[in-house]
Amino acid sequence: MNTRARRRLLATAAAASVSAIALAGCASPGAGDSADGADEKVTLTVTTFGTFGYDDLYKEYEKLHPNVTIEATNIDTGGNARTDAFTKIAAGSGLSDVVAIEEGWLGAIMDVSDTFVDLRDYGIEDRKGDWLDWKYDQATDPDGRVIGYGTDVGPSGICYNTKAFEAAGLPSDRESVAKLLDGDWDNYFAVGAEYTAKTGKAWFDQSGFVWNSMVNQLDEGYYTSDGKLNVEGNAELKKRFEQLGAAAEGGLSAAETQWDWNGGKSFVDGTFATMVCPGWMLGVVQGKLESGGGDASTGWDFADAFPGGAVNWGGAWLSIPESSEHKKAAAELADWLTQPEQQVKQSAAAGNFPSTIKAQQTLAEEATPNEIFNGAPTGAILAERAKGVVAQYKGADDSVIQENVFGPAITALDRGETDTKGAWDQAIGLLHELVPTN
Template sequence: MKSRALRRTVIVTAAVSTAALALAGCAGSSNGSGSGDSNEKITLTVTTFGTMGLDSLYKKYEDAHPNITIKATNIDTGGNALTDWQTKQAAGAGLPDVQSVEEGWLGQVMLVSNTFTDLRDYGADKIKDRWVPYKVDEATDKDGRIIGYGTDIGPEGLCYNRKLFEAAGLPTDRDAVAELFGGANATWEDYFKIGKQYHEKTGKAWYDQSGFVWNAMVNQLPEGYYKTDGTLNVKDNADLKARWALLSQGAADGLSSNQTQWDWGGGKAFVDGSFATFVCPGWMLGNVKNSTEAAGGDASSGWDFADVFPGGPANWGGTFLTVPTTSKHPKEAAALAEYLTSAPSLVTAFQAAGTFPSVIEAQTDPGVTGQSDLTKFFNDAPIGTILGKRAEGVKAQYKGPDDAVIQEQVFGPSIQLLDSGKADGTKAWNNAMKLLDDLVINK
């Protein structure tokens, strides 16, 4: 759910302690009681990030509510949005009335969940069946407070380039591509095996860089960097080490194009044959399209979308709309968040950005399952239908408070060592464990 070369995952550039967040949140919080007179002229501020597909909805809401003006701020990346929230949360000032929160940093938010409005006070319990159950579970804190309304989820399918597949003698029909990787039984082992064959045939890379592949591998495990009881789950984790071995061998075999995350040479790598496959949660499809077009490409560049994913169901990302307790208009802010996450609104968002709705009714709406500019770009792939199938079997993975730090600042540099050839799998893993000690365990 990002614009062009903008990231979905987060990079924590400013560490803010839990204590500081909590103290600031308490100092600046106000439960409020709404604006009082429903005809009072008020301004609601909204902070989003990347491409959430909500922009066109603000004017519609203002037209239906003449007393409300919406002032929207969109931050370019999830990482910068996290830093912005951390800074304002610590200061106890400057937070918007409606704050978007990404799944990857939900663990940090839950440490200070009391600084967010309990949306049950404004009817959340009455509408919670709107969403897939795990989306509501993710937004519910340990005290049972619902602090966010879900926008999208990120079920993953596989983007592939038909032209590059054809040149390598691989099938190009999306159903045949799904079978190539094993269909419902697709494995990472097969993905890397076919990638090695592709590289030997063409001399080209198989995927853009190892970071996104690693993220997908971790996200589909029952437990990722944290166990469900909240304890760290990295060192001596056999599942992680097995996937790391596959990833490091893939890099050694030349399967990574070593692209800069979220840049891809200004999108050029999507049109010059630098890589043939790409891991794609729904929101990433907009990135592929926008990046390709930014580099002068279009639908003829050859990108398609298959109903298959190595290792089975996986989810990457998903956002929530929250109402910080500092809002002077929590009732109106909650109503706006409810509107923006209604089925019609999320259908509009999907058509604009490919963000697959977390609302059940919207998932089967013709506006999601039918044709759009996005489906035309991907060779008329039934994107909404595929994403609906890819969402089956997905279970919410517990995200701990330093989940984003571990993904980006612990494994990120080590993955770059792999892709650049500066370290083998063992050295890169050991480097990650040192960073884990420095940034998480001994911080």
């Protein structure tokens, strides 16, 4: 690991700790493996985050491989998973045999990509055609080493509550809502202003997730495609921040706590009417809705629309650390979990959208109704939303900027503790404090 990468790693680990506090197939063997014979008893540790939908798949794999025991750890959020991963990388020990890496901090991982196995040694090139080209390329470092099996991608639609729409006199059937929300962010916020004026209630849950989506739609976000910091002086980024700020100041945001939503009760009591939903968020919403006492009758649905057009937010990879004592067995597990057949099952369990082409086609063709979302064919809708999506380049400190720079500023804006200009200035101050310059 070079000196620059080590400094950036330590800075990333420190910023991640701040975030944690704030957020309260067969493969050919590679070199350096222990003897993972077909009949040898082996325990594989796996660390994921959020809602991965792997529990039943772990059981299925253990049944197919009686010699394998899987010990799984699931961390609540991608931000806290970043904290966990970089703390262990900095310490030089403690990573699981299989580690899930999130898109937002993949750029920082690439600074220390030699921490992870080159999966070309385990046959991943034989599967290259399984994935979307850009998904495979994202996990390829500058030296051509491939360090991750792609799991999901993040095309997005709008989750909305039919009962809330009806209370405001807005159309509530899926097709009409898609037409209503078809347009740019100005249109989305204008419909929201109408809703809030009629009901006195918020239009969306909180501004942080909306901001993530707005940024991800830009050709270049917090970084230019050649890796240069791209926040100060980025006129389009500031324009979008001002759009969002006006909406928040107009009462459209419910100022919910990210990942909590009042224990899920806010999905049930009509606190807000819409929410930006990448595929992986559907499982999160379902879990929180049920925690809050809701079910399919609560009225949530999923529309084939998104302000400003196609966007990718999120997605993950499964990687094998060089420190694993069972690299071959870990690679076999990660390979199996990301096969198209398993990605279809994962989508059914967690609502996320596959990164393999065959699995995407299966979901589009089957159009299976999602009971919790009023029977919406969520997989087929996401297949439509995925058309034209290409992930934005994410720089080394992208997730730090998202969570630790803009996160606190947007929270203050939502809570009425500052205005839009004050929130932007706060974010720029945090940027100077937390993010190394190029």
